[in-house]
Amino acid sequence: MASISEVARLAGVSTATVSRALSGNGNVSPATRTKVERAVAELDYVVSSTASGLASGRTRNVGVVIPFVNRWYFGQVLEGAQAALRQSGYDLTLYNLSGGADTRQSLFEDFLLRRRVDAVLTICLKLRPHEISTLLGLGKPLVAVGGPLPGVPTLSIDDVEVARLATEHLLALGHTRIALIGENPEAEHEFSLSGDRLRGYQSALADAGLAPNPELFHRADYTIQGGYVAAKQLLGNPRQRPTAIFAASDEMAIGAILAARDLGLAVPHDVSVIGVDDHELAAFFGLSTVAQFPRDQGWRAASMILDDLAEGDDRGRDQDVRMPYELVVRASTARPSTL
Amino acid sequence: MASISEVARLAGVSTATVSRALSGNGNVSPATRTKVERAVAELDYVVSSTASGLASGRTRNVGVVIPFVNRWYFGQVLEGAQAALRQSGYDLTLYNLSGGADTRQSLFEDFLLRRRVDAVLTICLKLRPHEISTLLGLGKPLVAVGGPLPGVPTLSIDDVEVARLATEHLLALGHTRIALIGENPEAEHEFSLSGDRLRGYQSALADAGLAPNPELFHRADYTIQGGYVAAKQLLGNPRQRPTAIFAASDEMAIGAILAARDLGLAVPHDVSVIGVDDHELAAFFGLSTVAQFPRDQGWRAASMILDDLAEGDDRGRDQDVRMPYELVVRASTARPSTL
DNA sequence: CTGAAAGCGCTAACAT
């Protein structure tokens, strides 16, 4: 492990110059820069992140806090963020909340306070006020994907409009008995959609002159299994059977498709199904959906952080940004069959 | 951000004593320890990981290198490892290879050399010799999950035996036309199973006096979609239709179940299907499988690393360890229907 | 454009 002084000696310059040549801060003549680079290559020198971090106060590392890693959406956001960070030479340290309450507490009272990270990115977290103030108190850039997080620049899709779009697609096809598989309120403690998709669905129905029907609303936990169970209830109802189901995530929508199949109902002939996400399995199941692009969301969020870090001062205070979404019509939605 | 000297002043002791009281290294009287703890609480002091890391040479951080994050197995290993590390106060920095060749190169030539981590854990990586020597050259504990990685302590299941067990289950039920959906050779560059499951399958067949039949072997990429395509080929074959399929992963097995359904074949009446993993969806699909426990694998691997780090010297050189697996029989396997 | 030197905040001998 060569140190900067060995590089300096070999290059015949001072350690300060090596530091400048390597970091790009300050001016170095092309000639010395070359000498330094040669010495670096010769010795396989790599800066010590701890020493550099201590001296400069910058770690070149960002913390990412995520509810759990094993859900397609989160994984995509994570990959996108990692890609952007890596490109700028930043490391990513991962804080995963799946461990429960004391995981969470130690995170906010200890791990995040160690100055190991220059900034933090939260993904779909519903943080409590004191947790937000802890993070803000770090004095470091903080960006959230999938808010809202009051006081924090947030990157998200407009969930109300997404749900409205999905519902309107169904309405335009002629459906009137449209069921919703919505989020499980338990989940709200972990991460948030805050009922926006429910609101979008309801307002689209209202605009079409349809009254919301509680029998056409079930909650599930964002998994295929959860969607399956909810859809069975919905589709098994002897009087109120919906002709279409809008599920608040593709995984639940896939569960609904499987439930329909098991009941002998054909999709979309007997029931249309639409989801949200454009999950990696959506195309496979011919699922119509409102696509979002979580990988881009992660990339973009990380880029905002990187910009903040580069600017240094508080210019360019980040604003909330709305990310794109898009209706993708596949084989799971059609006009209702005239009975 | 209080510093150690403020804590020392408030507690009326030296910084060295504070350091000792907090780290547990060295002796501190109960009385002073209490004073220190009070001062720490009062000032909300948290040690600076960079300063501590520079002074001690230990970062309390381990690097985890993973092919990609969005696959159930990897996510589970990651969560297990994270849980073990967190419990010991360690951070986890994630290096994800999904970015392609230059991601990989920068990882081994730069990121991992910055002394940001005390140890590295690799998950299902097929590393090239020079990459292994880079890692070994770090002089830090190195443990792999899912090898083999020559020269590196590895934690894995016995893939040959796992495959043999699955195949024998099918044989014992009376099947003789047993197909295999195996790994895609392309994938071998990213991560490794190295054909062990193929070998286990073949040797179980051989022991039963059955010759391997190339028409009963297809490769896929570990996804549901891949398994679906492969199974369609297998099950559509007009002369050689297998009565059972062993898929080298549950995701491919689920694809096979869906393919059978789409062909109008009943599982298990017309075709039995078995996988490997006990994926979160396996129970939902009634899939028989050879379960493995990736979360435990991650936990155990992290624990080995933590032990290495605690011991300091090279005693207790880690050995390869075999992790448990278990046949789980559900609804997707049965005797072949007497035609 | 470059060098000297003073830290960054902590740990680990070494004393006592």
Added chain:
DNA sequence: ATGTTAGCGCTTTCAG
């Protein structure tokens, strides 16, 4: 059991 002190390997004024 506790204090003193010398670094850990860099970055960053400040001079020149």
